[in-house]
Amino acid sequence: MGQLRATKPGLLVCVAVCICVFLYLRSSAPEAAEADLTHPAAVECGFYPDELCSALFEGKKAAPQIAKFCKNPPISHILGYVHKARNCSQISRGLRFITTPLSAEEGNFSLAYIITFHEEPAMFVQLLRAIYAPQNVYCIHVHEKAPRKYTRMVQTLANCFGNIFIPSQTQKAAYSNLARLQADINCMKDLVRSKLRWRYVINLCDQDFPIKTNREIIHYLRSKWKDKNITPRVAQTARPPPPPGPGLPESRTEGSIHVSPNEELERKPPHNVTIYFGSAYYLLTRKFVEFILTDSRAKDMLQWARDSHSPEQHYWVTLSRLKDAPGATQDAGWEGNVRAVKWRTEEGIVHDGCKGHYVQNTCVYGPGDLPWIIQSPSLFANKFEPASEPLVITCLERRHRLRVLAQAEVPIEPHWRFQPESHFNMKLHC
Known part of the structure; x- marks a missing residue:
């Protein structure tokens, strides 16, 4: 984090004062303000110097004035920028997409992504450009209840990037029945x-x-899994958790996964398959995907789970433990480091508490959670809400891009970089 190092003891107060100066300068410098349009995440939030992010990563608190000043980028700006861009080159450069494989290793190892887009257009753009690479492919499922302008935005991106697309068969991505599972299968x-x-x-x-x-x-993937699926599970069970008794909640948590009672799963599963429960998130090999799309057991399991609650919590983990399934991981448990999540039930055991706020059982990260996030061995983290905690994703995105570019083995294009350390190439002094 040398590139994000704090240099002054009174830094955070200094930044709060300097932001006010920025507001004045931006209002009097139209050319610079227009340049900011190329970085949607910074338009309403102003600019966050790298020193501020470094201080947050080191566990220091941000000045209250900064948190109050920052607002989530308006939806209209994100959508408007994509739709009003004159051409695809302007979209690509303006949104700072990296459009060249950064190494021969990456160019020869393509990944596929399935992204469910529901209600965070600014966050969606930040996520997409963070994981985007021309050798990868992206299936974007826009939730049925999302405004149509979200679908139009994704379609505009798909028209500019040949490796981004909306699935040919759409599905309402509900979180309590087969729809979410079917949405992933449609993309596959x-x-x-x-x-x-x-x-x-x-x-x-x-x-x-x-x-x-x-x-x-x-x-x-190459060093730890070697063509194996990553489908974290909790504990082997032939049947789901029992229905709640009098005074008990309607669901319970086992380990790190929310498991809901499901009377439908009392029925004997097809082919005498042993049912496992686990995460709805995964990393699956291409051969395994081809297997679940054609194997009779996988098809029968899908029918069997049609009326069940949250079948995505048992479908992938169960099929990945069939002996003859490609990439099978029969003995794997809750491992794989797929998601860094702060569960309320693990407070004081796995983590020291949520520094943002809980939504049901899951922590929406605040700035105080940044040290824990970057120390996690996981590949991804959840859950973020830029509308309520904008500093978190802004700093994570800057850190991620710096790391990406530091690992590149090709010349760096200027538009791949985010804004420089200070507005208008000026040094800050307080």
Whole structure:
């Protein structure tokens, strides 16, 4: 983090004062203000010097004035920028997409992504440009209930980037029935027909963000898993958790996964398959995806789970433990470092508490959670809400891009970099 090092004891107060100066300068410098349009995440939030992010990563608190000043980038700006751009080159450069493989290793190891886009357009853009690489392929499922302008934005991006697409068969991505699972499968059907020969598929939502770079993800897959699926599970069980009794909650948590009671799963599963429960998130090999799209057991399991609650919590982990399934991981438990999540039930055991706020059982990260996030061995982290905690994703994105560019083995294009350390190339002094 040498590039993000704090240099003055009174830095955070200094930044709060200097932001006010920035506001004045921006109002009197139209050319510079227009340049800011190329970086949507910074338009309403102003500019966060690297020293501020470094201080937050080191566990120091941000000045209250800064947190109050920052606002989430307005939806209209994100959508408007994409739609009003004169051409695809302006979109690519303005949104700072990296459009060249950064190393031969990455160019020869393609990944596929399935992203569910629901309600965070600014966050979606930040997530997409963080994981985007021309050798990868991206299936974007826009939630049925999302405004149509979100779909139009994604379609505009798809028209500019040949490796981004909306699935040919859409699905309401609900979180309590087969729809979410079916949405992933719809994307997989299109992905296996892609001209890009991807090795693994990863599913994300618009409240996720990568902790590791594309190259680090590839290293992890090659060194730790070697063509094995990553489908974290809790404990083997032939049946779901029992229904709640009098006075008990309607669901319970086992380990790090939320498992809901499900009377439908009392029925004997097809082919005498042993049911496992685990995470809805995964990293699956291409061969395994081809297997679940054609194998009779996988098809029968899908029908069997049609009326069940949250079948994505048992479908992938169960099929990945069939002996003859490609990339099978029969003995794997809750491992794989897919997501860094602060669960309320693990407070004081796995983590020291949520520094942002809890939404049900999950922590929405605040600035105080940044040290814990960057120390996690996980590939991605969840959950982020830029509207309420904008500093978190802003600093993570800057750190991630610096790491990505530091690992590059090709010349760096100027527009790949985010804004310089100070506005208008001026040094800050207080």
